[in-house]
Amino acid sequence: MNIILFGPPGAGKGTQAKILEQEYGLKQLSTGDMLRAQIAEGTELGVKAKTVMDAGNLVSDDIVIGMIRSYVASDVCLSGAIFDGFPRTVSQAEALDDMLSECGKSIDLVIELQVDDHDLIERIKGRAKKEGRADDTVDAFKVRLEAYREYSAAVLPYYKAQNLHVSVDGGQPIDAVSAQLRAILKK
Numbered sequence: 001m002n003i004i005l006f007g008p009p010g011a012g013k014g015t016q017a018k019i020l021e022q023e024y025g026l027k028q029l030s031t032g033d034m035l036r037a038q039i040a041e042g043t044e045l046g047v048k049a050k051t052v053m054d055a056g057n058l059v060s061d062d063i064v065i066g067m068i069r070s071y072v073a074s075d076v077c078l079s080g081a082i083f084d085g086f087p088r089t090v091s092q093a094e095a096l097d098d099m100l101s102e103c104g105k106s107i108d109l110v111i112e113l114q115v116d117d118h119d120l121i122e123r124i125k126g127r128a129k130k131e132g133r134a135d136d137t138v139d140a141f142k143v144r145l146e147a148y149r150e151y152s153a154a155v156l157p158y159y160k161a162q163n164l165h166v167s168v169d170g171g172q173p174i175d176a177v178s179a180q181l182r183a184i185l186k187k
């Protein structure tokens with residue numbers, strides 16, 4: 001099974017992906033986590049990506065597609081994955097479809113976590129205190145939310161056209177969201 005968790009920054013994609021990863025044996029693939037790992041290691045890619053990420057903008061398609069590609073043969077094609085924060089552009093979505101089709105797989109479901117802007121800002125402020133992410137400032141958050149509005153308006157129709165899209169109220173407590181996700185995955 002291959003699932004995409006879609007939603008604005010702070011919607012709880014990472015939290016829910018980790019819960020589903022344990023329960024369903026799917027690999028969580030977060031391009032944001034992969035990029036942050038590159039920054040922490042001080043790689044050339046990480047240095048390049050940091051400026052873009054800190055400002056809240058999107059890293060280039062080539063970079064994120066390349067990172068996901070390295071997990072396709074080992075995880076995605078073998079046991080399935082939960083994509084968290086990828087794809088964010090139609091080019092990324094098309095590249096993902098191509099990669100999956102190489103091993104006879106496809107995306108089974110795209111779950112959109114919907115959360116009010118006001119609640120998102122509060123969550124981001126809380127996460128900034130806890131995790132200290134450089135892009136969790138209110139200014140960078142606004143750019144990220146704006147970017148999300150733009151790319152979701154392009155990417156969601158791509159999946160809606162394939163009848164793969166469902167939405168969940170991500171403003172609920174963590175357990176309630178997980179329960180809804182389980183109910184959807186049972187079907």
Ligand code: AMP
Nearest residue numbers: 031032053056057058059064085086088
């Ligand atoms: P996230 O942890 O998913 O919120 O991602 C943090 C930042 O990493 C984003 O604001 C982007 O700068 C970058 N990023 C993560 N995933 C992608 C992606 N699929 N395409 C482009 N940029 C990405």
